[in-house]
Amino acid sequence: MTRxxxxxxxxxxxxxxxxxxxxxxxxxxxxxxxxxxxxxxxxWDRRLEREVAIxxxxxxxxxxxxxxxxxxxxxxxxxxxxxxxxxxxxxGVLEDGRWFYVMKxxxxxxxxxxxxxxxxxxxxxxxxERIAETVAFAHAAGVVHRDLKPSNVMVGAFGEVLVLDWGxxxxxxxxxxxxSSSxxxxSSxxxxxxxxxxxxxxxxxxxxxERGDASxxxxxxxxxxxxxxxxxxxxxxxxxxxxxxxTRGLSGLQPRPSRRLRAIVVRCxxxxxxxxxxxxxxxxxxxxxxxxxxxxxxxxxxxxERAGRFAARYRTxxxxxxxxxxxxxxxxxxxRR
Amino acid sequence: xxxxxxxxxxxxxxxxxxxxxxxxxAPETAPQIMGIVIGSTCKGLIVGALVGWYASRVRSLGxxxxxxLVVSAFFAFLIAAMPNExxxxxxxxxxxxGSIVGLIVGYATQTFGRARVPA
Numbered sequence: 001m002t003r004x005x006x007x008x009x010x011x012x013x014x015x016x017x018x019x020x021x022x023x024x025x026x027x028x029x030x031x032x033x034x035x036x037x038x039x040x041x042x043x044w045d046r047r048l049e050r051e052v053a054i055x056x057x058x059x060x061x062x063x064x065x066x067x068x069x070x071x072x073x074x075x076x077x078x079x080x081x082x083x084x085x086x087x088x089x090x091x092g093v094l095e096d097g098r099w100f101y102v103m104k105x106x107x108x109x110x111x112x113x114x115x116x117x118x119x120x121x122x123x124x125x126x127x128x129e130r131i132a133e134t135v136a137f138a139h140a141a142g143v144v145h146r147d148l149k150p151s152n153v154m155v156g157a158f159g160e161v162l163v164l165d166w167g168x169x170x171x172x173x174x175x176x177x178x179x180s181s182s183x184x185x186x187s188s189x190x191x192x193x194x195x196x197x198x199x200x201x202x203x204x205x206x207x208x209x210e211r212g213d214a215s216x217x218x219x220x221x222x223x224x225x226x227x228x229x230x231x232x233x234x235x236x237x238x239x240x241x242x243x244x245x246x247t248r249g250l251s252g253l254q255p256r257p258s259r260r261l262r263a264i265v266v267r268c269x270x271x272x273x274x275x276x277x278x279x280x281x282x283x284x285x286x287x288x289x290x291x292x293x294x295x296x297x298x299x300x301x302x303x304x305e306r307a308g309r310f311a312a313r314y315r316t317x318x319x320x321x322x323x324x325x326x327x328x329x330x331x332x333x334x335x336r337r
Numbered sequence: 338x339x340x341x342x343x344x345x346x347x348x349x350x351x352x353x354x355x356x357x358x359x360x361x362x363a364p365e366t367a368p369q370i371m372g373i374v375i376g377s378t379c380k381g382l383i384v385g386a387l388v389g390w391y392a393s394r395v396r397s398l399g400x401x402x403x404x405x406l407v408v409s410a411f412f413a414f415l416i417a418a419m420p421n422e423x424x425x426x427x428x429x430x431x432x433x434x435g436s437i438v439g440l441i442v443g444y445a446t447q448t449f450g451r452a453r454v455p456a
Contacts, residue, residue, distance in 0.1 A: 316444055316448075317444060323437055324438065
């Protein structure tokens with residue numbers, strides 16, 4: 001009799017714990033990661049002959065909170081048809097009653113793995129804008145993510161930016177989704193959102209989430225998390241609590257971000273939701289103004305700042321006109337000598 | 338504004354202004370100023386049209402400015418090659434500022450002109 005190696009036995013033991021998916025449809029290849037709500041596996045879709053990712057509930061009982069949360073996450077993802085959201089292909093129930101859903105298998109790095117490849121402010125803002133655009137789309141569809149953080153963002157092999165883990169997302173009341181045009185009652189993914197429950201990740205969650213006031217956390221809470229994410233992208237450290245420390249942290253960078261960009265970050269990270277951008281779309285609009293060299297809402301400019309921004313934006317044009325005028329002045333001066 | 342139209346307008350305005358500056362850089366040309374301005378405006382129109390047309394075909398700031406420089410310098414050379422009443426030439430006075438005008442038109446059409454929307 002042949003003895004099996006320890007590694008092979010360990011793999012067999014692990015495989016024995018894998019869920020029993022419909023055998024004619026999916027074949028589990030390997031586990032990709034385990035979260036609080038579910039475990040994600042890489043699998044082979046036999047029918048369509050492609051690799052997929054399958055998230056299976058960790059719940060012991062079919063009616064548990066985790067089960068409800070996973071189901072809701074699948075539905076939220078299915079409604080959010082956007083390049084920045086991983087598409088859901090299928091969903092179903094295992095023989096033991098647990099839910100699973102099948103999504104695109106994304107090849108790439110999480111943001112913490114990818115950050116070293118982001119050289120310069122333009123590259124950082126390019127990625128950040130795509131994250132914010134995805135969140136803006138979700139807000140327009142009445143969905144608040146509530147757990148935006150670097151590890152929940154993935155950059156694909158072709159540069160595509162995906163916002164992951166919508167497991168604690170909240171569907172706002174009476175919201176028209178772009179696809180279905182139906183109204184949905186207010187609900188949270190999962191049931192752990194009662195008053196006093198903290199939803200989110202420390203360092204990236206809004207103060208109202210930190211206080212356990214999850215039920216009132218709306219789009220402005222995501223704006224706070226986006227601000228914390230932008231601060232992290234710029235400094236590689238989590239955002240401090242006070243506005244002074246945030247400004248100090250950004251001002252200490254080399255090269256130093258402009259005053260307008262610092263103001264955008266500070267505006268996102270305001271303690272009071274009313275002090276922030278109303279939603280991610282407003283943030284995206286201001287960010288796009290910044291990137292186009294225009295004035296931003298987050299920072300009222302003085303006349304000198306406006307002139308400086310104008311000169312920086314049209315520097316080449318101004319230099320060419322100045323060169324022309326100088327040449328004309330030189331020839332006039334030579335003529336009079 | 339689309340690129341050829343922007344090139345035409347900018348070429349005409351800068352050409353006219355360039356012609357008028359002859360009053361400062363070469364005051365002895367004052368009696369012929371009307372002809373100089375008209376000629377310079379026509380030169381600016383032709384350069385602007387060519388550079389604007391190129392900008393609508395090729396989206397490259399460097400190439401656009403180079404084309405502006407070369408085309409403008411060529412037309413400035415043709416004008417500078419015409420002798421004045423004393424038989425002399427204003428080579429530098431015409432060619433250097435004229436070439437810079439071409440650079441400006443090349444830059445402006447590439448940067449500020451609206452690209453064609455594919456049908």
